Amino acid sequence: MSEITWHVGxxxxxxxxxxxxxxxxxxxxxxxxxxxxxxxxxxxxxxxxGMLWAGDFHNARQLLKAMAxxxxxxxxxxxxxxxxxxxxxxxxxxxxxxxxxxxLVPLDPGYTxxxxxxxxxxxxxxxAYGPIDQPSVTSLRELLGVIGAHEWRTNGVPIPALxxxxxxxxxxxxxxxxxxxDLVATAPLAAPAVAFDIGTGTGVIAALLAQRGVGRxxxxxMEPRALTCAADNLQRLGFAGQVQLVQADLFPAGRADLVVCxxxxxxxxxxxxxxxxxxxxxxxxxxxFLTGLAEHLSADGEGWLILSNLAELLGLRSRGELxxxxxxxxxTVVARLDIRPTHRKVADATDPLHAARSAEVTSLWRLxxx
Numbered sequence: 001m002s003e004i005t006w007h008v009g010x011x012x013x014x015x016x017x018x019x020x021x022x023x024x025x026x027x028x029x030x031x032x033x034x035x036x037x038x039x040x041x042x043x044x045x046x047x048x049x050g051m052l053w054a055g056d057f058h059n060a061r062q063l064l065k066a067m068a069x070x071x072x073x074x075x076x077x078x079x080x081x082x083x084x085x086x087x088x089x090x091x092x093x094x095x096x097x098x099x100x101x102x103x104l105v106p107l108d109p110g111y112t113x114x115x116x117x118x119x120x121x122x123x124x125x126x127x128a129y130g131p132i133d134q135p136s137v138t139s140l141r142e143l144l145g146v147i148g149a150h151e152w153r154t155n156g157v158p159i160p161a162l163x164x165x166x167x168x169x170x171x172x173x174x175x176x177x178x179x180x181x182d183l184v185a186t187a188p189l190a191a192p193a194v195a196f197d198i199g200t201g202t203g204v205i206a207a208l209l210a211q212r213g214v215g216r217x218x219x220x221x222m223e224p225r226a227l228t229c230a231a232d233n234l235q236r237l238g239f240a241g242q243v244q245l246v247q248a249d250l251f252p253a254g255r256a257d258l259v260v261c262x263x264x265x266x267x268x269x270x271x272x273x274x275x276x277x278x279x280x281x282x283x284x285x286x287x288x289f290l291t292g293l294a295e296h297l298s299a300d301g302e303g304w305l306i307l308s309n310l311a312e313l314l315g316l317r318s319r320g321e322l323x324x325x326x327x328x329x330x331x332t333v334v335a336r337l338d339i340r341p342t343h344r345k346v347a348d349a350t351d352p353l354h355a356a357r358s359a360e361v362t363s364l365w366r367l368x369x370x
Contacts, residue, residue, distance in 0.1 A: 004104075004137045006031060006052050015106065015135040020128075020142060020171065023101055026050030034059045038066035045099040052104045052137065057118035060140055064103055071096050083315035085352050090268070101139040109133050113143075124150035128170035146170060159204060161185035162211060164237055166204050169229035173277035175204045179339045180262060180306050183364040184208050187304065187337055192257030196220070196296065198250055198289055201277075203230030203243070205260055210239040214258070220248040250288050255298045261289040262306040267317050283317065283325075290329040294369045302334065303367040308341075313356035326367065334366040 002017040006029040017025045027048055032041070033055035041063055044051055053060045075092050107113055111125035111132065121143065125132075128146045149170035156165030157174055161181045168174040175181060185208055193215045197206040200219035209217050217239075221227050227245050234240045246252045251259075264280035280286055286307070293303045311317040326333060338361050340346075345357050 004029060004050070006050075015137045016132070018129065018136050018138040018142075019101075021097065021101070023098065023139075026102060026104075029104070036063065038063060038070060041067050041103065042070040042099075045102045048102070050102050050104050052106060053115065053140065054106075055115070057105075057113070057115040060103065060105065060115070061144070064100060064140055064144075067100055067103065068096070071099050081315075082313065082353070082356050086268075086314045086316070086356075089352050097141070100141050103140045104137050105140050105143055107136045107138065109135055111136075119147065121147060124170075127153065162204070162207060162237070166202050166207075166233050167229075167236065168202050169225055169232070171225045172223070172229040173201050175202055177341060177343055177362075179341045179362050180308075180364075181205075181208060183306065183337050183339055183362065184260065184304070185212070187364050187366070189213075189258070192301075194218070194254075194256040194298075195258040195260065196252060196256040197243075198259065198261040199263065199285065200230050200245070201226050203233045203245075205262060206230065206243045207234060207237050207239050209258070209260065210234075210242040211237075215242070217243045218246055218252045218254075218256070219243055220246045220250065220252050222247065222249050250285070251292050251296050255296050255301065257298050257301045258304065259293060259296055259301065260304040260306070261285075263289060265308040266311050266314070287325060290325050290331065290367075293367065294330045297369055301368070303331070303365075305365040305367060306362070307365065308360055308362045310356060310360050313359055314353070326365075327370075330370050331367045332370040334368050336366065337364040338362070 002025050003014050004017040004025050005012055005014045008031060029050040029052055031054050032051045041051060045067065076088060109132065111122045113121050124146050127150060152174060153167050153169055156167040157176060159166050159175060159181060160178065166175055181204060184205055189212055191213055195209050195214045195217045197209065197217055197219040200206050200221050203219060206217045206219040219230060227247055230245055234243050263285040264278055266279050267283040268279045269281050270279045297303060312319055341360055341362055345351050348354060351357060
């Protein structure tokens with residue numbers, strides 16, 4: 001584990017550095033408090049200096065918001081070309097995360113936060129990071145995300161298609177876009193005996209398949225966090241007996257009557273560790289699913305690929321490229337079910353990618369062996 005060092009007077013202090021995004025340890029760290037102005041904090045952040053907070057917790061949150069306003073003032077004018085706009089938007093988002101991530105908070109062993117007016121974050125941090133018996137330092141921005149994730153895990157996300165809630169864990173992508181779940185809940189299904197859910201995440205698709213009467217679902221994921229999250233949700237929903245969880249890169253062993261995959265929709269590089277829920281570098285997961293699908297389908301089996309056309313609208317992948325991948329994998333398209341998303345960004349005209357988001361369509365591609 002990386003360590004971070006700072007000085008109070010002549011005394012050096014060291015703690016474990018924790019960054020889920022994989023951000024490096026700041027080259028220089030200064031101890032700051034409530035006397036630090038937002039302009040001074042912004043200048044320190046631009047110089048790459050980490051600011052270890054020793055003041056009031058609520059004031060730190062206000063300072064972070066003030067820093068964000070200053071970062072946002074310096075955004076570049078969005079490009080008119082959608083691909084260029086996407087690249088500029090990603091670059092600005094990374095710059096924003098890097099700068100705001102330099103406001104740091106210290107955590108005592110067991111994740112005790114001793115700042116004035118600080119909340120009790122011990123359970124939230126233990127859920128996210130696992131137990132720890134040494135001091136650590138993380139960014140305030142990440143800590144707020146951990147606190148928010150704990151609230152989501154506690155309260156759950158309503159899933160109308162399930163008639164229940166999914167409780168996402170920290171680091172597991174939350175099923176907040178319900179349109180793709182409506183496709184899974186309504187696509188024609190001939191009571192398959194066995195189904196595979198590839199990249200299960202929270203387990204929401206596996207739960208939907210079990211609810212629709214699939215006798216046995218095998219749900220895979222590479223990430224231990226995701227498998228723990230899926231197990232929790234399936235137990236809550238009463239489907240633990242129907243779903244087997246397997247740690248695997250894509251497919252489990254054997255064949256199934258139905259194989260479902262909802263890969264990350266954008267074929268772009270993952271700049272930080274937390275990007276992999278959204279970005280599929282070089283379409284690795286999409287290609288792997290399509291390439292291996294035929295050999296994991298039963299004789300009359302069907303594969304469901306759930307994919308948005310946002311990548312096409314942004315110029316990151318053409319429809320022709322997708323169809324070539326399907327054809328090269330020895331597959332044929334039986335049908336395609338489409339639905340338009342309803343999330344808030346669709347109507348946000350200030351979003352630099354609004355032209356693409358307003359035209360986005362999410363599809364469930366029904367595939368069989370050619």
